[in-house]
Amino acid sequence: MGLRTPFYSLHKEANAKIVDFGGWDMPLNYGSQLEEHHVVRKSAGMFDVSHMTIVDVEGSEAKAFLQILLSNDVDKLKTPGKALYSGMLNENGGVVDDLIVYFLTDNKYRMVVNASTREKDLNWINQQAAPYNVTTRLRDDVAMLAVQGPEAIDKVCSILTESEAAMARDLGVFVGQNIGDYFIARTGYTGENGFEIILPLEKVESLWRGLLTAGVSPCGLGARDTLRLEAGMNLYGSDMDETISPYEANMGWTVTLEPRERNFIGRHALEAQKEEGIARKLVGLVLEGKGVLRGHMKVIIPDVGEGETTSGTFSPTLKQGIALARVPRKTGDSALVEVRGKQLPVKVVKAGFVRNGKSVL
Amino acid sequence: MSNTPSELKYSKEHEWIRIEADGTATIGITDHAQELLGDMVYVELPDVGDQIEAGEEVGVAESVKAASDVYTPLSGKVIEINESLEDAPDVVNRDPYHDGWLFRIELADEEEMAELMSPEDYIELIANEE
Numbered sequence: 454m455g456l457r458t459p460f461y462s463l464h465k466e467a468n469a470k471i472v473d474f475g476g477w478d479m480p481l482n483y484g485s486q487l488e489e490h491h492v493v494r495k496s497a498g499m500f501d502v503s504h505m506t507i508v509d510v511e512g513s514e515a516k517a518f519l520q521i522l523l524s525n526d527v528d529k530l531k532t533p534g535k536a537l538y539s540g541m542l543n544e545n546g547g548v549v550d551d552l553i554v555y556f557l558t559d560n561k562y563r564m565v566v567n568a569s570t571r572e573k574d575l576n577w578i579n580q581q582a583a584p585y586n587v588t589t590r591l592r593d594d595v596a597m598l599a600v601q602g603p604e605a606i607d608k609v610c611s612i613l614t615e616s617e618a619a620m621a622r623d624l625g626v627f628v629g630q631n632i633g634d635y636f637i638a639r640t641g642y643t644g645e646n647g648f649e650i651i652l653p654l655e656k657v658e659s660l661w662r663g664l665l666t667a668g669v670s671p672c673g674l675g676a677r678d679t680l681r682l683e684a685g686m687n688l689y690g691s692d693m694d695e696t697i698s699p700y701e702a703n704m705g706w707t708v709t710l711e712p713r714e715r716n717f718i719g720r721h722a723l724e725a726q727k728e729e730g731i732a733r734k735l736v737g738l739v740l741e742g743k744g745v746l747r748g749h750m751k752v753i754i755p756d757v758g759e760g761e762t763t764s765g766t767f768s769p770t771l772k773q774g775i776a777l778a779r780v781p782r783k784t785g786d787s788a789l790v791e792v793r794g795k796q797l798p799v800k801v802v803k804a805g806f807v808r809n810g811k812s813v814l
Numbered sequence: 815m816s817n818t819p820s821e822l823k824y825s826k827e828h829e830w831i832r833i834e835a836d837g838t839a840t841i842g843i844t845d846h847a848q849e850l851l852g853d854m855v856y857v858e859l860p861d862v863g864d865q866i867e868a869g870e871e872v873g874v875a876e877s878v879k880a881a882s883d884v885y886t887p888l889s890g891k892v893i894e895i896n897e898s899l900e901d902a903p904d905v906v907n908r909d910p911y912h913d914g915w916l917f918r919i920e921l922a923d924e925e926e927m928a929e930l931m932s933p934e935d936y937i938e939l940i941a942n943e944e
Contacts, residue, residue: 486878487853487904675852675878743900745856745876767855767878774856793874793881 454478458503459596459657467671475569477504479674486675490769493643493680494810497602498672499664504568505597507651508578511561512587519554519562521717522581524699526709530556536627536640539707540699541566541577542719546726547695548702550574551687553640555629563629563636565597565649567689581718596657600669601647601680603810609637609648612663621648635660642677644684644808679766682775685737685805691748692735692763692777698726701779703735703804733779737806738762738799739814740774744792746799750776751791754784762790770807771814777804816846816940819911823927824936825887830911831930834918839888842915843875843906846940851877854903859884859895859917866892866919868926873916875906888926890919 455478464471469480480501482489492498510519519527525539536555540548550570555563566574575591582589600609610618617633624630629638629649636651652660665671678688685703687693693702700708700723708723709715740746746765753759760780768775780788780801789796805813818824823831828847832840848854856876866872866886873884895917899905906914921927931939 482852485853487855679878743856744858745881747881767876769855769878 456504458501459654460501460503460598460661463658463661464501464671469671469673472674474504474674475571477568479504480671482673482675483671486673486679487769489670489672489676490679492670493602493645493672493676494770494807495603497600497605497608497647497669498676499661499669500599500601500672500677501596502599502649503596506566506568506571506574507592507595507597508564508566508575509557509561509590509592510564510582510587511590512585513560514585515560515562515587518582518585518587520715522578523552523554524708524717524719524723525554526715527554527556527562529709530554532556532628533558534624534628534630536629536638538627540704541574542699542717542723543695544718544722546698546719546722548689548693548697548699548704549577549695551689551693551704551707555638569690592651594654595651596654597649597651598660598664599641599643599647599649600664601641601643601645603646605645605647605669608664608667608669609650611667612660624648642684642686643680644686644805645680645810678764679769682764682766682777683768683770683807685777685803687735687777688764697779698723698731700726700731701733701735730782732782733760734782734784735763735777735779735804736784737802737804738765738776738778738788738790739771739802739806740790741798741800744774744797746774746776746790746792748776752778752780752799753789753791753796754780755789757781757783757785760784760788768806770810771812775806816844816849817911818844818846818933818937820933822911822933823930824933825885825930826939827885827887829885829887831887833927838893838918838920839890840915840918841886841888842910843884844936845910847875847882848907848910848914851875851882852879853877854906857899857903857906857916859899860886860892862892862895864892865922866890868929884916886917886919887930888919889922891922892917893920894918
């Protein structure tokens with residue numbers, strides 16, 4: 454038996470097919486992964502993401518600590534609730550994890566890191582925090598539910614009180630606030646509008662049942678993966694890891710080199726990489742013909758070199774095979790992918806295939 | 815619990831085989847197989863006219879989750895393939911034993927039929943897998 458989130462019995466009740474995910478017993482789907490995918494593109498779906506790791510960082514040096522720990526600069530966060538996507542790098546500039554950090558109040562921040570990297574991240578964070586006047590607190594006393602889709606905000610607001618709903622509707626993109634018993638944030642991993650809601654354990658059942666009644670469909674990890682891939686969002690461990698630079702993982706925008714005196718972990722390695730020239734990039738691939746792309750397929754770019762897909766799937770929205778792939782920097786707009794011994798032509802595009810229910814190709 | 819019709823024969827690679835009145839064999843994947851694979855998104859079939867050998871890999875069934883090779887349990891010549899699956903591969907999920915059939919062959923060696931499994935044996939096979 455694996456670890457179970459506070460939603461576990463509700464998943465069973467909803468006929469979830471449970472699988473192991475990084476030591477957690479999580480729902481893969483509740484019947485049809487494809488239907489769950491489409492419901493998020495067209496209406497609203499909910500995902501139990503309680504397995505993700507929430508760490509609160511508090512203390513007079515919280516900001517100084519995070520400015521060293523993270524490649525993006527928390528100094529950009531000026532208003533309470535505002536969030537930032539960032540990498541957490543090692544000294545070689547490899548990605549230890551990717552995360553979202555919220556600025557809560559002066560001296561208090563909240564980080565949401567991956568589930569599969571929980572132990573490693575906590576060790577790393579605590580090790581780096583030692584010289585600073587900060588305390589880190591693992592929030593395993595809460596649960597987390599993502600509600601995503603064009604109707605997600607309306608449906609969540611329909612079960613809140615009038616004043617809570619007004620606050621929730623006012624949230625800007627990438628902002629989170631305490632609203633009633635919840636911490637509600639306008640974030641997500643699907644390319645759709647919606648919320649991620651952190652809640653106390655005693656609210657788990659009422660929120661889930663309330664959203665079910667409001668017409669929000671439970672969605673599993675299967676749909677979560679096809680949705681994030683269509684949105685061109687990285688999955689840690691597949692699209693990047695400790696051996697990969699953010700510059701080669703489409704995360705260059707999360708590296709803030711100014712001001713130069715902010716000496717974050719990995720900075721020297723990244724500066725050296727820039728000096729030498731970045732060799733590879735992470736791109737999107739779209740299969741021209743029928744078929745499915747998967748991770749770890751060889752990509753051939755005639756006259757340029759070779760690369761590899763890092764994740765791939767069949768896009769339920771586009772009805773085409775899509776993938777993320779790390780390829781030589783000079784790769785143009787077409788390539789070949791080796792699929793079971795055959796070389797199939799693909800279009801090379803920016804990572805990101807679908808936004809707000811529509812193709813962006 | 816998956817459905818295993820009693821009038822069909824089965825293979826350990828989870829194909830079903832129906833011997834038609836004209837002596838040809840229609841082949842598909844079982845309800846158990848489609849359940850394991852999940853939502854089907856792409857099916858690659860042999861070409862009409864191909865001569866195929868029992869045990870040979872002749873196609874691929876791809877779901878959102880995984881790609882799975884399709885083997886032919888019998889030798890022969892492919893005389894028809896289910897072309898409708900090109901645009902609607904999910905029929906394999908909805909109706910694996912009828913509209914979701916994959917290909918039909920003219921048998922090369924009727925004695926190979928003795929190698930196929932009865933429904934009872936197939937049910938036992940999948941029970942042991944679980």
